Amino acid sequence: MGFKGETYMIRISLAAALLASASPLLAETHSIAPGDGAQERLQEALILAEPGDEIVLEAGRFVLTDGLSLDVDGVTVRGQGMDQSILDFSSQQGAGEGLLVTSDNVVLRDFGVENSRGDGIKSKGADNIVFYKVRVEWTRGPHPENGAYGVYPVESENVLVDSVTTIAASDAGIYVGQARNIIVRNSVAKYNVAGIEIENSYGADVYNNLAVNNTGGILVFDLPDIPQQGGRDVRVFNNIIVDNNTPNFAPEGNIVAGVPTGMGVMVMSHYNVEVFNNVMAENATGNVLIVAYPNETDDADYNPYPVNVLVTNNIQGRAGYKPAFDGGDMLAAAFGGTIPPVTHDGNGKDIVIDDGVPVLSLGLTRHAQPITEAQPQMVDLSHGGARNPSLPEITLPEAMEAVVAQ
Numbered sequence: 022m023g024f025k026g027e028t029y030m031i032r033i034s035l036a037a038a039l040l041a042s043a044s045p046l047l048a049e050t051h052s053i054a055p056g057d058g059a060q061e062r063l064q065e066a067l068i069l070a071e072p073g074d075e076i077v078l079e080a081g082r083f084v085l086t087d088g089l090s091l092d093v094d095g096v097t098v099r100g101q102g103m104d105q106s107i108l109d110f111s112s113q114q115g116a117g118e119g120l121l122v123t124s125d126n127v128v129l130r131d132f133g134v135e136n137s138r139g140d141g142i143k144s145k146g147a148d149n150i151v152f153y154k155v156r157v158e159w160t161r162g163p164h165p166e167n168g169a170y171g172v173y174p175v176e177s178e179n180v181l182v183d184s185v186t187t188i189a190a191s192d193a194g195i196y197v198g199q200a201r202n203i204i205v206r207n208s209v210a211k212y213n214v215a216g217i218e219i220e221n222s223y224g225a226d227v228y229n230n231l232a233v234n235n236t237g238g239i240l241v242f243d244l245p246d247i248p249q250q251g252g253r254d255v256r257v258f259n260n261i262i263v264d265n266n267t268p269n270f271a272p273e274g275n276i277v278a279g280v281p282t283g284m285g286v287m288v289m290s291h292y293n294v295e296v297f298n299n300v301m302a303e304n305a306t307g308n309v310l311i312v313a314y315p316n317e318t319d320d321a322d323y324n325p326y327p328v329n330v331l332v333t334n335n336i337q338g339r340a341g342y343k344p345a346f347d348g349g350d351m352l353a354a355a356f357g358g359t360i361p362p363v364t365h366d367g368n369g370k371d372i373v374i375d376d377g378v379p380v381l382s383l384g385l386t387r388h389a390q391p392i393t394e395a396q397p398q399m400v401d402l403s404h405g406g407a408r409n410p411s412l413p414e415i416t417l418p419e420a421m422e423a424v425v426a427q
């Protein structure tokens with residue numbers, strides 16, 4: 022081709038490079054207004070979106086009759102505020118999620134979701150996902166027929182839940198399951214069965230949240246018969262966890278149906294959990310409960326016991342004045358009307374509780390042991406105050422943090 026041909030090819034290559042670098046400039050904004058045809062117009066925008074596009078929900082109430090779905094990477098869905106742009110699923114015909122996301126690098130922000138038949142917002146296999154200033158609520162209040170989960174990212178890597186509000190989920194308001202590298206912060210969970218739940222996950226920081234008026238405030242669980250097991254490395258700190266006394270309204274058979282009403286923080290069958298610098302009070306069963314998995318299981322790979330749990334430097338107020346588990350009333354009477362604010366079932370290893378408050382051990386020696394075999398006694402698990410929090414801080418990609426810094 023000679024020199025001229027080579028120059029031509031170089032020009033084509035440069036043009037292609039410039040086009041690739043300019044591609045974010047080609048991203049489009051799609052504004053969707055409420056009103057007639059909102060269901061079709063919004064779902065069409067979610068289907069036709071290209072990576073980098075922003076779907077803007079105008080202010081108002083979007084009356085929807087079916088769930089919505091997004092499977093395009095790199096899309097932002099943004100409203101005018103969690104109480105200004107509202108996706109209303111009160112007329113939803115199916116039983117699925119309000120919004121289902123199955124793509125990566127998605128940002129959901131500044132809108133509300135109300136009264137979905139199933140989960141409010143579910144993301145599955147969606148890496149680098151951000152939930153920011155969204156609200157998910159069932160407006161009739163606690164009810165067993167409400168959707169199970171408010172915000173529900175599962176099977177994901179890099180999850181940020183920031184400044185979210187969830188109300189009246191029949192399982193968990195904010196639930197992150199089978200995921201890796203998670204931050205849940207600055208959020209409010211109220212009137213759910215579980216306010217915030219981290220389940221079968223690796224690496225989570227849960228901080229600066231308010232868990233109030235749930236059945237249980239913050240749960241850290243690891244369960245059997247799930248592909249990702251051995252949940253580990255979870256820090257729960259700088260939260261306010263108070264008045265979690267809403268009667269348990271989970272449908273029968275759900276694992277959280279066994280969470281006693283009046284529970285602050287509950288750790289079950291997990292590795293490496295640190296609970297520190299929280300304010301906990303007025304939780305009628307207790308501020309902290311550390312237990313083994315309570316049921317028999319045939320899962321040979323599952324460890325049912327908590328391992329390496331640290332509870333330290335929390336401010337603990339009144340608790341344990343109405344314990345909601347079998348024999349709790351008799352146990353409270355035996356202790357003068359109130360059981361200690363921290364209860365350990367007796368199982369597990371490397372359990373350190375150093376909050377300067379009494380600790381009750383139920384004296385159980387194996388998981389799935391009936392409570393009728395309990396040998397309650399006061400124990401000192403402080404180990405001389407020799408432990409400090411040491412798990413590493415969770416860090417997320419800069420692009421995810423940049424979303425909430427805007």
